[in-house]
Amino acid sequence: FLLAYWFYIDGVDTIIKMAVDYGMSIGFESNDLIVALLIVQFVGFPAALIFGRLGERWGVRSSIFLAIGVYIVVTIWATMMREKYEFYVLAVAIGLVQGGIQALSRSYYSRLIPKNQAAEYYGFFNMLGKFAAIIGPALMGVVGLTMRNMLMPDSPSAEQIKAVGQEASRWSIASIVILFVIGAVLLFYVDDEKGRAEAEYLFKN
Template identity: 30%
Template sequence: MQIASIRTKKVQNAWAMYDWANSVYSLVITSTIFPVYYNSVTKGINDSGIVDFFGFSMINTVLYSYSISFSFLIIALISPILSGIADASGKKLQFMKFFAYLGSLACIGLFFFDGNNLEFGIICSVLASIGYAGSIVFYNAYLPEISDQNEYDHLSAKGFALGYIGSVILLIFNLLMITFPEWFGLSDESFAPRFSFLITGIWWAGFSQIPFKLLPKNLFNKQIKREFLVKGYYEIRKVFNEIKQIKVMSRFLASFFFYSMGVQTVMYLAATFGDKELGLPGDQLIITILIIQIVAIFGSFLFAYVSKKLGNKISLVIMVFIWTGICGAAYYVYTVYEFFALAFVVGLVMGGIQAISRSTFTKLIPKETTDHASYFSFYDVTEKIAIVLGTFSYGFIEQITGNMRNSAVSLGIFFMVGLGFLLLVSIPKKGLEIQNEM
């Protein structure tokens, strides 16, 4: 298959639709309904929040933070191997399908979680997280193959925007079902949130069929060889050595690592903060996340425009600076309107920093390489380890201080370190050539 033949609007739109398909997991399961439902069914004895997990007693929200950390630790350990195999054997699409189906089926499994089977619920949530993160490795690796460099920023932002739009549509439906169960003939209050997990899995698997049908299976006609597993390790080592020699890429990844510790932790635990520290009811928490998602749609394109006019570095510096302020402000938030206002600012920079980070890294991949999945594995592993450390530190600080506000403030340190590395980065307007950057 010729590269030019897949760099069409049809293929690009199909690629972006995977964001539409899987972002419902990120919104419904990780950010809104599941954390609120989880907290409500795991109050523990006398609403103490202490739960028993495989014989270990701990605070329910700390367990949730640790479960997120564990899931991303697993994917951080296996994604370099998987992406190396994918590049060596030309099976990106097959791996993407496997993880997408794993995640969607795990979401469906959460329909059967009622609080009495805590271990089952945590296992399903961990598998869903692994499925989501694993599929993203291979999804991102398609970006430089289906588009030209001058299309990276816009196409990356388009994917995130579609993800926000699709997830908001499903979340609104779920919110109506939870708030007005009588409209849907529901009498069991627990059924509506559990049903939202079921339809999230169906949505994810169903809409994934669009990119699965149109994305190329083996663009560079790589042949599967018996030693492809060893080849996967070789590719990872080769890319690692290349990245060490490319200062602009290694510095960007260092910056990305630290500010992602903050960004991803906020995304995963904002609803838990609102529920536990502010005592906001579930519907207000969901509305808060809706605000974030809707604003994020505009934020993605706003900072794509800023990047076009001022460059990716300036765009990222502005966003990281704003994120630092968000962490400080979170300590002083006590009312629902203050939480709404903070959510608006979070949404403004959340979509932008994800989209521009992805497109910036894409620009830094040497033009000569065809091992895009291996390069993106480093990008994704960096993000996953950041999530592991960010969510773990968030839960650990809450555990030792008894106050989640201290956890929120600590995230500001990660952003400041990320900003320091970012200021050292000189992002080229054109793609890198290995021989010029070694």
């Protein structure tokens, strides 16, 4: 589970940290981006509570899959957006799942660890969270530079340089989908029953 968590939470944190840079690279104004960030924060708190209820009703694991799915859709949409209102819609979508995926991941992890060693296990969990947003920015950088070099014509005009830069940025943000897909696949193969059984065994012994 921790490996799955590391991949998809890296994608989550990359989206959070790179959203402003990406928005500016495709031509949005800084004021628009600030408003979008405020929307994420405003929507995030109540949405996290709602997601908690959703986890109780649908199951924590299923709700995490839902959140990952939303992030995949948001990331793909971000590669195609042209209008300001789309950025705001994406901000709302991110706000709806950002707090939820973090809280549900922690809740799911609590089922897989022995209660008498929770502090040690959560220390490792939190450490992975701190090391998130490492693969994502690096992946974006590599993909962005690669696409820029591939798309840039010989002796480009100023307009061509701008257009290629924006297109390369769109490809770079699209690459984050890989992290969500890997995280979802790894999560799919997590054996809940085995994890709970091992946690119970360690707790009793």
